[in-house]
Amino acid sequence: MILGHEAVGIVEAVGELVKDFKPGDRVVVPAITPDWNSLEAQGGYSMHSGGMLSGWKFSNFKDGVFGEFFHVNDADGNMAHLPDCIDDATGVMLCDMMPTGFHGVELADVQFGDKVLVVGIGPVGLMAVAGAALRGASEIYAVGSRPNCIEIAKEYGATHIINYRNGSIEEQVMELTNGKGVDKVIIAGGDVDTFETAINVLKPGGKIGNVNYIGEGDYIKIPRAQWGCGMGHKQIAGGLMPGGRLRMEKLISLIETGRIDPSKLITHRFEGFDKVEEALLMMKDKPKDLIKPVVIIKEI
Numbered sequence: 001m002i003l004g005h006e007a008v009g010i011v012e013a014v015g016e017l018v019k020d021f022k023p024g025d026r027v028v029v030p031a032i033t034p035d036w037n038s039l040e041a042q043g044g045y046s047m048h049s050g051g052m053l054s055g056w057k058f059s060n061f062k063d064g065v066f067g068e069f070f071h072v073n074d075a076d077g078n079m080a081h082l083p084d085c086i087d088d089a090t091g092v093m094l095c096d097m098m099p100t101g102f103h104g105v106e107l108a109d110v111q112f113g114d115k116v117l118v119v120g121i122g123p124v125g126l127m128a129v130a131g132a133a134l135r136g137a138s139e140i141y142a143v144g145s146r147p148n149c150i151e152i153a154k155e156y157g158a159t160h161i162i163n164y165r166n167g168s169i170e171e172q173v174m175e176l177t178n179g180k181g182v183d184k185v186i187i188a189g190g191d192v193d194t195f196e197t198a199i200n201v202l203k204p205g206g207k208i209g210n211v212n213y214i215g216e217g218d219y220i221k222i223p224r225a226q227w228g229c230g231m232g233h234k235q236i237a238g239g240l241m242p243g244g245r246l247r248m249e250k251l252i253s254l255i256e257t258g259r260i261d262p263s264k265l266i267t268h269r270f271e272g273f274d275k276v277e278e279a280l281l282m283m284k285d286k287p288k289d290l291i292k293p294v295v296i297i298k299e300i
Contacts, residue, residue: 003280004066005031005058006095008088011079018075026082028252029065031096032056032243033078047240055243066276080248086255089269089294093123093262094251097292100211100241101127102251104186105135107209107237112136115182117173117201118158120189121149123265123292124211126156128186130260133157141176143169143189146288152264173201182206192217195236200226202234210238268293 011025021027034041038049047055057073058064072078082091101124110116116137118128121144132140133156142158144150145165153161162172173182185198187210198208199222214220227234254260267290270279279293 001059002063002065002067002070003059004064004070004276005056006092006097007065007070008082008091008095009065009070012069014075020076021079021081026084027079028082028091028094028248029070029072029079030094030099030241030243030248031058032241033058033073034243036074036077036244046244047242053240056240068273077245078243080245080252083252083256086252087263088296089266090255090261090263092294093127093265093292094248094255096241097123097265098127098251098260098262099243099247100124101129101188102131103239103241104128104188104209104211105131107211107239108132108184108186108207109209110135110137110184110186113138114184115139115141115177117141117143117162117182117185117198118153119143119169119185119187119194119198120212121146121153121158122189125149125186125188126152126265126291127262128188128211129153129158130156130262132184132186134254134259137184141173141182148267148289149291152291155264170197170200177201184209186210187212192220196221196223196226199223199234204228205233207235207237210236211241265292266294267291270295271298273297 008028011021011023032047032055034046034049034055040049049055110132114137116132118125121142129142139159140157141160141162142153143162145163150161162169181201181203183206185202185208189212275295279295282293
């Protein structure tokens with residue numbers, strides 16, 4: 001199976017049912033491409049169309065985007081026109097990083113004046129920082145240690161940096177908030193133990209939005225007493241980012257109007273199809289200066 005689920009490209013051909021796109025159109029294709037006539041989509045959870053996480057098709061149920069060509073199901077509902085003012089590399093950030101980070105903000109239900117903790121400031125977490133700032137958070141505590149990520153987090157609106165190498169995340173947050181904790185937590189990194197920290201620093205009535213893919217461990221750790229013995233009104237929501245043309249068009253408009261610049265995430269650029277493997281290995285090895293690499297595949 002061909003890997004890859006983040007791409008912009010040029011339409012090569014369309015099926016007879018496609019109405020709004022034609023060959024030659026420059027488009028953005030989100031990582032999640034639901035079946036919009038499914039019952040799950042009608043119920044408001046298109047990303048789970050056909051089963052849990054089944055809206056995430058590329059490299060899971062069908063060949064992904066690291067090919068000379070790739071197929072997009074339900075094209076009118078899943079693609080969006082990419083304006084000339086947005087370059088290819090910036091456009092790729094619309095496929096997963098930006099919508100996933102923003103979904104963490106939505107799941108946590110960030111409101112004006114909230115104090116927000118963002119755990120993990122890789123590309124998704126950085127977009128969560130930016131999204132929380134756009135939503136009106138008054139203070140944003142960003143957890144990370146890499147200098148370039150810290151710098152960009154501050155540019156996107158982080159008011160405090162929590163470096164886990166300097167001690168307990170929980171202790172640092174509680175000290176900065178005078179023991180009161182935070183209103184919302186967005187989890188964009190970590191593991192099964194991260195939820196314990198999130199619960200411990202969350203105020204009663206607070207919300208946790210998780211967009212981190214937890215790939216290991218059988219159970220999530222929730223501390224009973226700190227969760228109010230199950231009655232603390234500390235809500236936990238975890239979700240796969242929504243896809244869809246409407247969402248893409250709205251995110252595109254944020255870039256067009258200068259509300260956000262996701263190109264700051266891009267630290268490495270490669271040219272040519274033969275560089276895909278090198279870029280993938282870079283993501284695996286995670287050098288200190290990496291945030292997000294892109295590979296530009298020129299038209300032949």
